[in-house]
Amino acid sequence: MKLLNTLKAAAVAALAMTSAAAAQTTMDGIQSDGVLRVGMADSLPFQWKDAASGEWRGYNVDMAGRMAEAMGVELEIVDATWSTLIPGLEGDRWDVAFVDMFATPERAVKVMFTDPYYQTRQVVLGNSRSDIATWDELNSAGKSIVVLAGTADEAVAKEEFPNAETRPMVAEGLAATVLEVAGGRADALIASELNIKLYIASNPDAPLHIIENGRGIEAQGFSYAVRPGDTHLLEFLNTWVRSANATGLSGEMESKWIDNFQD
Numbered sequence: 001m002k003l004l005n006t007l008k009a010a011a012v013a014a015l016a017m018t019s020a021a022a023a024q025t026t027m028d029g030i031q032s033d034g035v036l037r038v039g040m041a042d043s044l045p046f047q048w049k050d051a052a053s054g055e056w057r058g059y060n061v062d063m064a065g066r067m068a069e070a071m072g073v074e075l076e077i078v079d080a081t082w083s084t085l086i087p088g089l090e091g092d093r094w095d096v097a098f099v100d101m102f103a104t105p106e107r108a109v110k111v112m113f114t115d116p117y118y119q120t121r122q123v124v125l126g127n128s129r130s131d132i133a134t135w136d137e138l139n140s141a142g143k144s145i146v147v148l149a150g151t152a153d154e155a156v157a158k159e160e161f162p163n164a165e166t167r168p169m170v171a172e173g174l175a176a177t178v179l180e181v182a183g184g185r186a187d188a189l190i191a192s193e194l195n196i197k198l199y200i201a202s203n204p205d206a207p208l209h210i211i212e213n214g215r216g217i218e219a220q221g222f223s224y225a226v227r228p229g230d231t232h233l234l235e236f237l238n239t240w241v242r243s244a245n246a247t248g249l250s251g252e253m254e255s256k257w258i259d260n261f262q263d
């Protein structure tokens with residue numbers, strides 16, 4: 001009987017320890033470890049790795065730093081690509097996918113999204129030497145649209161241009177896909193209007209233009225992403241987004257990183 005009671009007590013203690021471990025949230029882990037881990041992939045001007053210094057720069061880099069400061073923890077930026085952002089989040093390589101990501105139903109199957117923190121839309125980039133002048137001309141057999149793998153642009157391309165070939169490209173950032181269009185290896189590229197306009201402005205001699213300038217896919221918001229069930233962390237992030245808007249921090253960051261790039 002004494003042995004049975006001992007075994008029962010051990011089982012109860014083990015169950016309690018398992019339950020306590022299971023109850024620990026990502027937010028608890030951030031606080032106990034003293035580190036906020038964010039996954040980032042190149043997308044100027046929101047976040048990009050400076051080739052000369054090897055340091056991350058941009059809107060979301062500053063935002064993540066301010067957020068970690070508010071949490072009282074250190075910030076750790078983990079290098080990712082667009083195709084690894086969600087798998088890395090699922091695999092616990094980072095706590096938040098802290099990038100300019102469109103919240104789509106397909107992605108929401110795997111992650112939870114914050115409220116949007118910035119509004120933009122997608123446009124179509126073409127080669128200015130090409131004879132393709134309209135979306136209708138692009139939407140035909142034999143035409144190809146390159147998109148950055150792991151982004152929402154692939155689904156948009158297939159929906160808006162079903163007759164053209166959509167070609168996802170695994171790359172560190174947008175530049176590689178833009179070069180496909182500039183070099184004539186693809187007829188067009190779909191990406192956010194802000195990213196496209198900044199690239200054109202930074203490379204005025206490149207043979208690039210927006211096809212049907214002024215036309216775009218319906219405006220969407222960029223959001224951050226967390227793992228399903230991380231409700232405490234999600235609520236904190238949403239509170240942060242609302243606070244940043246109310247206090248003017250978002251405007252300050254937009255002026256520093258976005259407006260300056262567009263001027």
